[in-house]
Amino acid sequence: MRVTPAPRVDVPGVVIPEDAAFSFARVDGLDIRTAVFPSFNPQPRGTVILVPGRTEFIEKYLETIKDLRNRGFCVFIMDHRGQGLSTRLLEDPLKSYVRKFGDYARDLVELLGTYKEELPRPHVMLGHSMGGCIGLQAMLRGMVHPDAAIMNAPMLSLAGLEQPGVPEILSFLSIIGLSKRPIPMQPQSRGIAIDFKGNKLTSDRKRYELWRSYFDLHDNVRVAGPTYGWIRGAVGAMREVVSNARKLQAPTLIVQPGADPIVIAEDIKKFAEKAGAEFLMIQGALHETLLEQDQFRDQFFEAFDVFLSEQRI
Numbered sequence: 001m002r003v004t005p006a007p008r009v010d011v012p013g014v015v016i017p018e019d020a021a022f023s024f025a026r027v028d029g030l031d032i033r034t035a036v037f038p039s040f041n042p043q044p045r046g047t048v049i050l051v052p053g054r055t056e057f058i059e060k061y062l063e064t065i066k067d068l069r070n071r072g073f074c075v076f077i078m079d080h081r082g083q084g085l086s087t088r089l090l091e092d093p094l095k096s097y098v099r100k101f102g103d104y105a106r107d108l109v110e111l112l113g114t115y116k117e118e119l120p121r122p123h124v125m126l127g128h129s130m131g132g133c134i135g136l137q138a139m140l141r142g143m144v145h146p147d148a149a150i151m152n153a154p155m156l157s158l159a160g161l162e163q164p165g166v167p168e169i170l171s172f173l174s175i176i177g178l179s180k181r182p183i184p185m186q187p188q189s190r191g192i193a194i195d196f197k198g199n200k201l202t203s204d205r206k207r208y209e210l211w212r213s214y215f216d217l218h219d220n221v222r223v224a225g226p227t228y229g230w231i232r233g234a235v236g237a238m239r240e241v242v243s244n245a246r247k248l249q250a251p252t253l254i255v256q257p258g259a260d261p262i263v264i265a266e267d268i269k270k271f272a273e274k275a276g277a278e279f280l281m282i283q284g285a286l287h288e289t290l291l292e293q294d295q296f297r298d299q300f301f302e303a304f305d306v307f308l309s310e311q312r313i
Helices: 058-070 102-114 130-140 166-178 205-217 228-243 265-275 294-310
Strands: 003-005 021-027 030-037 046-051 073-078 123-128 148-152 252-257 278-282
Touching: 021 102, 030 058, 030 102, 046 058, 046 102, 046 130, 058 073, 058 205, 073 102, 102 130, 123 130, 130 148, 130 228, 148 294, 166 228, 252 265, 252 294, 265 278, 278 294
Parallel strands: 046 073, 046 123, 123 148, 148 252, 252 278
Antiparallel strands: 003 021, 021 030, 030 073
């Protein structure tokens, strides 16, 4: 697979580590941007495979990556196809679209194979939101075999799609030719984050404003609301993962923010029970636990540390 150097996305006040290796890997005819961050420990504890959510990009996770490196891990992360600085899939780069949701999982597998010499085991899969769904789908299909997995607010049940018939209607509209059209009345119609006061992601203003600054300063990382095609693919992937919950084999911890308005907390808890996964509800936290106030992030990392200690990682 061809690998070439890739640029970084800078904003004032954020220092990107010099030892981080950013590159484009050619996958399925697309350039997928990746980054490998070496462990701070000369003898790495292993590798955290960080799988981001929809609209996200590598630099959003720099604080979390530092937390993971401080724990002795290498970190591997990518911009999914169609977002970040990876190849966009439609003429309008703002449209959030994917031809088949399983393409994300296949990209992940190809990338892990490409960089395997740089990613010492054991491997810990850390997925957020859409990334949680992608990671679980890849695991349940037997495409990846992490030694442990931690999923934050995995996208397995989306608020707004719980009403009977709604997923079917949206999927039907995709099938009849609207797959590349955006769902109407989305708050991020041009890919610029809304004001902090109305956001559903975090109660931490400082972290939110930093995240928002990337979109304000760099139009090439912006992604707007989902298309009908993306919704159809997401619905199929969520149903696949949920229906195969009992087949989950890797030790898994699922962390669910208790005040999450994006995914339905009780449905995530039910999935964890069926899958035999450990489950933690962080009361009061919004969807982006890793972008939340310290009181919520600290709970996440305390659970992270205890869980991996139990797995002897």
